[in-house]
Amino acid sequence: MTTAATRSTTAAADARIPAQHPFAEHLRRVAAEGTGQGSWTPDDGPLPSLYISHGAPMLFEMTDWMTQLHDWARSLPRPKAILIVSAHWESAPLSLSTTRPTELVYDFGGFDPLYYSMRYDTPDATDLARQVAALMPDTEPVHEHSRRGLDHGAWVPLKIMYPEADIPVLQLSMPTHDPARLLALGQRLRTLREEGVLVIGSGYMTHGLPFLTREMFAGKVVPGWSTDFDIWAAEALASGNVDELARFSTAAPGMPYAHPTVEHFTPLFVTLGAAADPAAPVTTTIDGYALGLAKRSFQAA
Template sequence: MSSLPPVLFLSHGAPPLADDPVWPGELASWSARIARPEAILIISAHWEQAPITVSASAARVPLVYDFWGFPQHYYSVTYAAPPAPALADAVSAALGGQVRREETRGLDHGAYVPLVEMYPDADVPVLQLSLPMLDPQALFQVGRALAPLRENGTLIVGSGFTTHNLRWFHPDNPAGAPPPAASAEFDQWAAEAVAAGDVDALLDFAHRAPAAAIAHPRTEHWAPLYVTLGAASGSGDLSAQSAVDGFWFGLSKRSWQFA
């Protein structure tokens, strides 16, 4: 078994995930099975910026509450993880120095919502990395370049959603109601493709996956998977297991751990 930290792709949920009776416990149990990392590098679907950019690394800054229309208590959540200046330097070195630093930007909800459940003590340094594009091949290569960071104990996390069509989201329905057929079909295809290590199929998901354009009308929530795949591939091991599965208001919350 590899002594490197695993690489994760997780479906992150909206702020009300914290109130779900099942999902927070699944995330907490998952992180409990992983050796405590030295630092976390997280790539969220909610930060698209080019050139590639990292969040605040020199000091703690406020979270980015990048959502609207929720009850006020969701805007008072805090997550004061330590800054990660050494990781920011390592990311810049790994990506050839072409990395901007935005020292006023905190973690957005694609980063802190799952981390609150997985590392509630906020005692692991966290750095967020922007998505500089949505092209699968290019993001795969970004992940491969970042793979050596695992050797220093960095947990690389892609945070998106295995299916993400907000037309399916009806909060008046039960969270665990049966999903739309398109969501279920895409989820099954994704589970099989990841289990088989079929990188070519995953990179070409728009043509190979059933209901791809319905499951992802826009691909930003699927894109972090490609950084994850690249990081796992760059370390030579694409074996994966589903750490979380099931559906949340019709969206697949399937999440993977790559050894």
């Protein structure tokens, strides 16, 4: 349950955002839209699983991208709970974040101090934690943290998609980068979708941060390694070629520049594993580029 104290804490943090800030404008747009979105019911059937390119805190300054994310969220039934796997929590053994509102993980540097005071105090997620733990085999039990909050790969996109912070959210760590194991993990989570839980893999379709140039940062240039990888991934996803996607480190053009480290691509396999058919074509919801990086995002039925 969302308490008045939880709502007021989040609202107070958001109130400190300058009125002219793009995220403040986003919140005004969201408020103007009202609460017409229906909550999930069994009649809606399973929710899709999502792969989101999440960006950094500067996403709060990108009006078009914020609108795309929020419109996507409103196109779906409002979930009962959200389980998210982020590129920014690589952990073995498999772990869950705290079930209660706590400090967020501000795992970034060099940004406006505003972003280090943001809050995302969602309702208690104990029930979801029990559901997730029950789905894990004895060979891979899930450890529940009492204090670890959501990292920016989780709270940044969710604060934009569901700014009311009234949906229970848990983060699940990514215990491996092996596509087969991540597909199997996603498959274990599949039944959650039938109970109104939104399963999300959060990364970035290309993530060559070490190779950013001033021209890319200014939005003037998209490098060939980013477009080549994005086109390759789009074609593989459209044809349901999971085997090709699993060979990304050696088969994809643009490597290793597109992913000098792989953690922003591999959450995709959790998303596909949670789908009813991982080899079915997905629905692209967001494409294009930001800072020269591909922000392709999709949902799988």
